[in-house]
Amino acid sequence: MERDVGGRELLEAQRKERQLTLESCRDKSRKDKDLAHELALKQQSVQSQLQSTRETMDRMATQVQRSRERMDSLQEQIALSDEPLAKMRSDLEALLQQRLEVEKELAEAKAKVDANEHATRSLEQQRNQVLEQINQVKESLMLKRLKSEGASVKRDGILEQLEQAKFVLAEVLENLPEELSEDQCEQELEKLGNRIQRLGPINLAAIDEYSQQSERKVYLDKQNGDLQSALETLENAIRKIDKETRSRFKDTFDKINSGLQNLFPKVFGGGHAYLDMTGEDLLDTGVAIMARPPGKRNSTIHLLSGGEKAMTAIALVFSIFRLNPSPFCMLDEVDAPLDDANVGRYANLVKEMSENVQFIFITHNKITMEMANQLLGVTMHEPGVSRIVAVDIEEAAELAAM
Secondary structure, three states: OHHHHHHHHHHHHHHHHHHHHHHHHHHHHHHHHHHHHHHHHHHHHHHHHHHHHHHHHHHHHHHHHHHHHHHHHHHHHHHHOOOOOHHHHHHHHHHHHHHHHHHHHHHHHHHHHHHHHHHHHHHHHHHHHHHHHHHHHHHHHHHHHHHHHHHHHHHHHHHHHHHHOOOOHHHHHHHOOOOOOHHHHHHHHHHHHHHHHHHOOOOOOHHHHHHHHHHHHHHHHHHHHHHHHHHHHHHHHHHHHHHHHHHHHHHHHHHHHHHHHHHHHHHHOOOEEEEEEOOOOOOOOOEEEEEEOOOOOOEEHHHOOHHHHHHHHHHHHHHHHHHOOOOEEEEEOOOOOOOHHHHHHHHHHHHHHOOOOEEEEEOOOHHHHHHOOEEEEEEEEEOOEEEEEEEEHHHHHHHHHO
């Protein structure tokens, strides 16, 4: 009973808190409306002042126009009259002075108009801001009302469900664990609802279906045993394949590493290079190239220059070719980033490897061309028409000797 009273007091306190929040939002809305009304009155006052100033400007403009017409008339009279011009000049000066004063008043009126327009725009901005604040307060008030109504409906629904299930709210609250939260309750209700939905309607033929499903279970258990046996056989085969793969990978890695260590000094004229595994498992490890050209510290290939990277790649490719030679190898401008000394080493290495592999290389370097046995050049005598020119080095040397 004490829990029931405490729950009601908590609900009453929450309701009072919502009412206080609602009253504060209403007060703020009334104040914003009063401020908007006051700004609207100020705007009307400024607009009336602006209208009065514009009328004054129009009158002054009319006076200026009349003064100009008067000056024109006097000038015509001066031109046509033979009387002394002293009085006319004094009148003209007076009119000019009056014109200056009128123009000054006109400029002041324009300044006032500009100031009034600026004040009007400022008041309009303030009015828009106040209206925006009013709309925000209204939206917040509406959301809080909807939230309060939703909570009330949810509370009434829960109480009705408790009454239908013949539960007492105080006893339910007393038996609830202290660490239980609302989210956990909602998740549990959702799970129970899904389980009830999956059960479907009551099936009176469940006994017959049970016997049928029992026979099917026996059959499926037998099938599962066969699958387990096949899976075990497959896992044994996978373990055997993994073992063979590790062995072959380690053997190939060692051979390529040995070939790289032998070829790297030939390519660079010294230095040292080797392959390093980045992981422990041979099935998914990576391979890093550690290279130390002459006069440099040990580093990965990423820290080398472009020419050094190219020479290291040549050494690695040729070490792979030594392990498993291909019928031919095509090299596309490999010597482009190399200097003459490195081009000579590269050419000598290609010539040495050409005993086992046929090389087809594309180059613009004369040193590399001198090493080739057959040259194929592409020329363009006419725009858009390419021709192939073939040169046999030995025949060319014999013709040159003759």
